[in-house]
Amino acid sequence: MRLAVIPGDGIGPEVVSEALKVLGEVAPTAETTNYDLGAARWHSTGELLPESVLGELRQHDAILLGAVGDPTVPSGILERGLLLRLRFEMDHHVNLRPARLYPGVRGPLADAGDVDMVVVREGTEGPYAGTGGLLRKDTEHEIATEVSVNTAFGVRRVVADAFNRAEARPRKHLTLVHKTNVLEYAGSLWSRIVEEVSLEHPEVTVAYSHVDAATIHMVTDPSRFDVIVTDNLFGDIITDLAAAVTGGIGLAASGNLDITRRNPSMFEPVHGSAPDIAGQGLADPTAAVLSVALLLDHLGQKEPARRIEASVAFDLATRDQSSPGATQAIGDRLAALVSSNVRTAG
């Protein structure tokens, strides 16, 4: 297994280092190569993602990314030039974001119930296409446009993936989240494709929720969701909310998948670079560790993936939630659990 590692900015390197510690326990022969992309590189060379690096990244089986973003870099530069560029160049059309309320974890809801959902967020189009512009900038007649681009090709492959995932889960339930009553054109395309693909999955029950109503359900009745499929922007919004509801972005993992496997998929915690706590060893590396589990699962290494998840579940159930410990301590605990687990789960 050849892994490209982009530790990135802020707490990125700290959490990645713990994630690799855990990976080392289950996949001691994995080869990792570090790529220094992010704020530091941009400051010293002006580079965000050179073509040569892109070429090298493509030679790997998967990419592990820490976080991207720094207060010393104008907002959007690193996000669009590095993170989103990677997602688009690598055709990461399925942005997979599970949200599960682990036993022992106290989220912000008084009574969340049994939350275990997977959001399949489209990752390569929608309002993220970067299409749009400014006209008459800095005049009183300025106009700014943003175009959401949705293609049948792009929507179908994501919807198909979401149905496959729903079918493989016990509840076999899928919810389309959109805003079809206002976004007439994109809403029509998404709805028709969900209807079409649903014919191939008669066992999957299908629901629809407007994105605004979905945020209500997410705080009043999150256990209603099983698999959610949605566009890039709505997915961005509801996965942060789902993460918050299930105990915070310190625990939320994600995979940016090229389902065709033409390009390496990329795994990253949902959280950002958190510059306010960077360098202090305070960040929770659990989301990065769970991202490694998603990575292993994607590469077909189901058993080590399950072992990591089980170790996280055990640690969360037994952690002192009021002081979960520092970055390294959590990483050490998870690494120990994963290796002690070898016989029972292996």
Place this chain on the structure above:
Amino acid sequence: MRLAVIPGDGIGPEVVSEALKVLGEVAPTAETTNYDLGAARWHSTGELLPESVLGELRQHDAILLGAVGDPTVPSGILERGLLLRLRFEMDHHVNLRPARLYPGVRGPLADAGDVDMVVVREGTEGPYAGTGGLLRKDTEHEIATEVSVNTAFGVRRVVADAFNRAEARPRKHLTLVHKTNVLEYAGSLWSRIVEEVSLEHPEVTVAYSHVDAATIHMVTDPSRFDVIVTDNLFGDIITDLAAAVTGGIGLAASGNLDITRRNPSMFEPVHGSAPDIAGQGLADPTAAVLSVALLLDHLGQKEPARRIEASVAFDLATRDQSSPGATQAIGDRLAALVSSNVRTAG
């Protein structure tokens, strides 16, 4: 005071009737004219909002709307053809949505703190502009676009209104909610205008939050928000979430304001027509009643507006939350409270 009343669909007529009952107590001379717009009219005549009705509506001081939407009408027809058309024709650029956690109300959060915010949602542009289309429909090469249109004119008037409101509130705090790191063009316009207008309001402190992070804050620390200013779609999403956090859309009121007063402003509960509980007298009319308070406030009738709000606050603090009562009972209670309040608050 001449009011146009659009009871609309589902629970709309039920909650409007209670709202008018309460209005009658504080403004017995108000004249109301009913307009039958909504699903029934569309079914019988195919009409959504005839020009003649639009002309008549313009002759009023304000509009009170119940709810719009019915399962027998294809999704979007009534929303776009009636509700959004009213907002656009009447230039309702400030969509005002207060969210306050009233004492006695239990929302879904274990520990919400002291929530009292106002969202100023842009109401006449953004992704709601209706600009976009389908190309190669029903082929595998279909493309759907949605264009978010943002003008300096449109953004500035809303941002200016939000700053005015922030300045008039004790905390004098304003948060711009957007997604500037991805929506480069619209994000740039919104950010520059907020910065510009902030110079005229040195007392107002300004914060920025990406919309995804804002949903997290809304469930982990909602009391951080005072005034939020945001675009039409982000505002749609976060006001539903804010309503949920503060006890549900049964309590959330809104005003669609034309600040220039060239057109009558329109007041409506944030909730929809709720066809599942329509006709059963189960809907909570509180949101409609609070919308009447916003209406009176907008028309300069501050004292009766405060009196209605105080009555709602009293009722919520003393209600049996497990069985708040039926639509009429709540309306009767609020009407009685409002009239009994005459001397003390008047």
